Amino acid sequence: MKARILDGKKLALTMQGELANDVNRFVDQHRIRPGLATILVGENHPGRLYVKNKIRACEAVGIHSVHRELSGKCSTQDIVEVIHRLNQDPTVHGILIQLPLPKHLDEDTIIETVNPMKDVDGFGPASLGLLAAGRPRYLACTPYGVMQLLARHDISTVGKHVVVVGRSNIVGKPLALILVQKGIDATVSVCHSRTSNVANFTRQADIVVMAIGQAEFLRANMIKPGAVVIDVGMNRRADNSWTGDVAFAEVAEVASAITPVPGGVGPMTITMLLYNTLQAARLHQAQVKI
Amino acid sequence: MKARILDGKKLALTMQGELANDVNRFVDQHRIRPGLATILVGENHPGRLYVKNKIRACEAVGIHSVHRELSGKCSTQDIVEVIHRLNQDPTVHGILIQLPLPKHLDEDTIIETVNPMKDVDGFGPASLGLLAAGRPRYLACTPYGVMQLLARHDISTVGKHVVVVGRSNIVGKPLALILVQKGIDATVSVCHSRTSNVANFTRQADIVVMAIGQAEFLRANMIKPGAVVIDVGMNRRADNSWTGDVAFAEVAEVASAITPVPGGVGPMTITMLLYNTLQAARLHQAQVKI
Numbered sequence: 105m106k107a108r109i110l111d112g113k114k115l116a117l118t119m120q121g122e123l124a125n126d127v128n129r130f131v132d133q134h135r136i137r138p139g140l141a142t143i144l145v146g147e148n149h150p151g152r153l154y155v156k157n158k159i160r161a162c163e164a165v166g167i168h169s170v171h172r173e174l175s176g177k178c179s180t181q182d183i184v185e186v187i188h189r190l191n192q193d194p195t196v197h198g199i200l201i202q203l204p205l206p207k208h209l210d211e212d213t214i215i216e217t218v219n220p221m222k223d224v225d226g227f228g229p230a231s232l233g234l235l236a237a238g239r240p241r242y243l244a245c246t247p248y249g250v251m252q253l254l255a256r257h258d259i260s261t262v263g264k265h266v267v268v269v270g271r272s273n274i275v276g277k278p279l280a281l282i283l284v285q286k287g288i289d290a291t292v293s294v295c296h297s298r299t300s301n302v303a304n305f306t307r308q309a310d311i312v313v314m315a316i317g318q319a320e321f322l323r324a325n326m327i328k329p330g331a332v333v334i335d336v337g338m339n340r341r342a343d344n345s346w347t348g349d350v351a352f353a354e355v356a357e358v359a360s361a362i363t364p365v366p367g368g369v370g371p372m373t374i375t376m377l378l379y380n381t382l383q384a385a386r387l388h389q390a391q392v393k394i
Numbered sequence: 395m396k397a398r399i400l401d402g403k404k405l406a407l408t409m410q411g412e413l414a415n416d417v418n419r420f421v422d423q424h425r426i427r428p429g430l431a432t433i434l435v436g437e438n439h440p441g442r443l444y445v446k447n448k449i450r451a452c453e454a455v456g457i458h459s460v461h462r463e464l465s466g467k468c469s470t471q472d473i474v475e476v477i478h479r480l481n482q483d484p485t486v487h488g489i490l491i492q493l494p495l496p497k498h499l500d501e502d503t504i505i506e507t508v509n510p511m512k513d514v515d516g517f518g519p520a521s522l523g524l525l526a527a528g529r530p531r532y533l534a535c536t537p538y539g540v541m542q543l544l545a546r547h548d549i550s551t552v553g554k555h556v557v558v559v560g561r562s563n564i565v566g567k568p569l570a571l572i573l574v575q576k577g578i579d580a581t582v583s584v585c586h587s588r589t590s591n592v593a594n595f596t597r598q599a600d601i602v603v604m605a606i607g608q609a610e611f612l613r614a615n616m617i618k619p620g621a622v623v624i625d626v627g628m629n630r631r632a633d634n635s636w637t638g639d640v641a642f643a644e645v646a647e648v649a650s651a652i653t654p655v656p657g658g659v660g661p662m663t664i665t666m667l668l669y670n671t672l673q674a675a676r677l678h679q680a681q682v683k684i
Contacts, residue, residue, distance in 0.1 A: 212529065233523025236571065237563055239502065263590045271574045277526055280570070280584070284561045289588040291595065294570070298579040300553045305581065 107359040110253050110334070116371035119252070120165050123378055127166040130385060138385035139168040140198045140224065140377075141190045145183065145209070146176035151202040154374075158200065161374050167381055170196060180210045184217050191219040197384035198224030200377065203274075221387060224380035227274060235281050241387070242380045247279035249372025250313060250334055251288075253363065259311070259332055261290040267305045269322075269349070270315030271296040275336055279313060302326070314349035324354040333362040336369050397649040400543050400624070406661035409542070410455050413668055417456040420675060428675035429458040430488045430514065430667075431480045435473065435499070436466035441492040444664075448490065451664050457671055460486060470500045474507050481509040487674035488514030490667065511677060514670035517564060525571050531677070532670045537569035539662025540603060540624055541578075543653065549601070549622055551580040557595045559612075559639075560605030561586040565626055569603060592616070604639035614644040623652040626659050 131137050140162050142155050149155075155171070162169040172186050183201075190196050199222045205211050220230035226244035234241045243251070254261060266283050270276040271294055283290040290311070295302050297316075303326040306312050314322050315336035327333060337349030348365030356362050363369055421427050430452050432445050439445075445461070452459040462476050473491075480486050489512045495501050510520035516534035524531045533541070544551060556573050560566040561584055573580040580601070585592050587606075593616040596602050604612050605626035617623060627639030638655030646652050653659055 212527075227527075229523030229527045230519065231523070232526035233519030233521070236522035236526050236567055237502075237517075237519045263588050273527055277571065277574065280574075281526065281567065284567065284570075284584050284586065289586075291583065291585050291589040293581065293583040294574050295581050296574065296579075298553050299581040 105353075105356045107333075107356040108257075108361040109356075110257055110361050110363045110368060112249070112253060112363055112369055112372045113367040115253065115256055116375040119256075119372075119375050120161065120378065123375070123382065124165040127382055130382060130389075131166065134385075134389050136385065136389065137166065137168045137195075138198075138382050139170065139193075139196045140200060140381045141170045141172065141193075141196045143172045143174070143183070143186060143190075143199070143201045145174045145178065145202075146206050148176075149202060151204075155202050158374055158377060161378055162381075165378055167378060168195065176206050178209075180213055183209065183214050187214070187217045191217075191222065194388075196222065197388050198222050198377075198381040200225055221391075222384060224377060224384050226278065226380065232273070232278060232281075235278060238285060240282075242383065243282060243376070244274060244278040245373045245376040245380065246275050246315075246336060246369060247282050248376040248379070249369055250279060250336070251282060252376065253334065253369065253372055254311070254332070257361065259361065261288050261311065264290050264310040265293070265308060266290040266311040266313065267293045267295060267309035268313045268315065269295045269299075269302060269306065270313075270317075270336070272315065275313075275315040279315075316349055318349055319347050320349070320351040322350040322355060324351065324358045327355060327358055329358050330360040331358070333359045334369065335363050335365050338365060338370065395643075395646045397623075397646040398547075398651040399646075400547055400622075400651050400653045400658060402539070402543060402653055402659055402662045403657040405543065405546055406665040409546075409665050410451065410668065413665070413672065414455040417672055420672060420679075421456065424675075424679050426675065426679065427456065427458045427485075428488075428672050429460065429483075429486045430490060430671045431460045431462065431483075431486045433462045433464070433473070433476060433480075433489070433491045435464045435468065435492075436496050438466075439492065441494075445492050448664055448667060451668055452671075455668055457668060458485065466496050468499075470503055473499065473504050477504070477507045481507075481512065484678075486512065487678050488512050488667075488671040490515055511681075512674060514667060514674050516568065516670065522563070522568060522571075525568060528575060530572075532673065533572060533666070534564060534568040535663045535666040535670065536565050536605075536626060536659060537572050538666040538669070539659055540569060540626070541572060542666065543624065543659065543662055544601070544622070547651065549651065551578050551601065554580050554600040555583070555598060556580040556601040556603065557583045557585060557599035558603045558605065559585045559589075559592060559596065560603075560607075560626070562605065565603075565605040569605075606639055608639055609637050610639070610641040612640040612645060614641065614648045617645060617648055619648050620650040621648070623649045624659065625653050625655050628655060628660065 335348035625638035
């Protein structure tokens with residue numbers, strides 16, 4: 105294998121170690137612990153394990169966590185009331201609603217009920233709007249994690265052609281908005297299910313980011329030799345193991361650097377959630393002082 | 395010349411005629427006239443003529459307009475107070491602040507003071523955020539005008555490669571966000587001053603949108619035969635005449651369709667401002683009814 109492995113698990117541990125120090129300093133200074141609330145709706149939620157990992161990661165860096173569970177039969181209004189209480193709670197600086205929500209609920213209303221100052225997921229329209237306006241408050245966690253993976257491995261984006269495959273509100277669109285900002289300065293192409301020839305784009309990319317949720321979609325003949333490949337996909341195989349949107353073994357022979365799945369972008373997403381929570385606590389503290 | 399001219403002046407007149415009917419119906423139904431407030435700051439503002447044209451266009455379609463002028467020496471707080479009053483005014487549904495503002499003023503604060511329901515320019519973070527989240531309230535007027543120019547000339551964007559040159563908050567970024575939405579379905583590349591080889595991108599485009607403010611930057615050898623070329627640029631020549639970002643005469647020999655400057659995107663921008671103002675009045679009316 106030729107490619108350098110961009111080890112997200114290792115980087116996440118390093119960054120969580122740094123963050124634990126920052127959290128300690130914050131607690132010493134302000135006598136308040138940053139707090140994250142997680143909300144899980146539904147009994148057999150596929151994201152239960154993620155939420156557990158997030159809570160565990162909070163504990164590891166010294167962030168206080170509270171958890172709310174609602175029945176899968178609850179109403180939009182039930183969740184809205186839970187969020188209102190968390191919005192008011194001064195010990196909670198970030199609120200995370202584990203998606204997806206049961207189909208009968210109004211996801212947009214629920215996401216928008218979160219106080220924008222506590223939108224540490226960075227999915228809410230207020231966070232997206234500030235990002236689009238060029239002065240982000242909270243970056244969406246997965247794009248933020250992708251940017252950190254690149255930066256901490258000294259992979260510059262300036263003047264590079266970055267092809268983002270996927271146009272979700274959670275990854276593709278916010279990542280494209282980050283990449284075109286001044287100082288980041290990538291030339292960005294966004295491909296998706298209606299793109300007529302995805303390979304024509306990925307073959308021209310200096311950096312490819314795959315975020316479509318199709319197992320091993322990106323093959324070795326779809327990239328330029330030496331390209332950097334970031335795999336956001338998490339797809340369950342028949343044998344219950346995980347694979348990304350990239351055919352890892354063969355692409356790693358052509359790429360110069362590549363993220364594994366698992367152990368690539370995933371741990372970075374959680375880490376950036378923790379960073380956003382500390383940032384939310386700082387912003388809260390700055391407001392309180394005024 | 396081979397290219398079809400996408401005549402924005404003509405289309406704007408047609409659409410303003412349609413809009414005048416819609417405004418009449420709205421007034422008949424609700425006994426309220428849609429209203430637009432314009433704010434101009436500074437004595438020798440380069441946008442004075444634009445504001446005049448906007449006010450005249452309002453009158454032509456039956457939109458009530460109010461105009462506020464402030465001295466170039468006023469403070470951010472002075473403008474904020476004017477905006478607060480307009481935010482409260484039930485006869486004003488849209489508020490337009492003519493940019494640029496004098497350098498000593500806090501443009502972000504001023505733009506964000508506008509009630510998001512009255513942000514008919516579509517520049518504010520709330521409008522950008524809803525667009526990024528896939529459920530726009532007000533589209534920024536220039537990108538909206540570009541989309542109308544394409545749609546009304548039966549130029550589909552589905553599966554097309556659209557290269558947007560320019561990454562401003564007013565044109566490039568919101569246009570890219572519109573183009574990748576489901577149903578619009580373009581594959582989008584965003585180029586800018588740090589792109590290493592712009593021609594390499596524009597040559598691959600089915601549709602090129604130029605929005606960088608550099609006179610006649612796009613030459614005939616930089617596009618693919620048959621491409622559609624949209625010119626958002628407005629650059630003043632030494633003789634005081636206007637030219638776009640496209641070398642019109644030569645590009646029109648290669649393109650299949652092209653917008654002139656003036657008379658292309660410019661009149662569409664004003665028209666979409668009027669559409670957004672009627673839309674704001676409708677949303678206001680819908681709220682009042684609840």
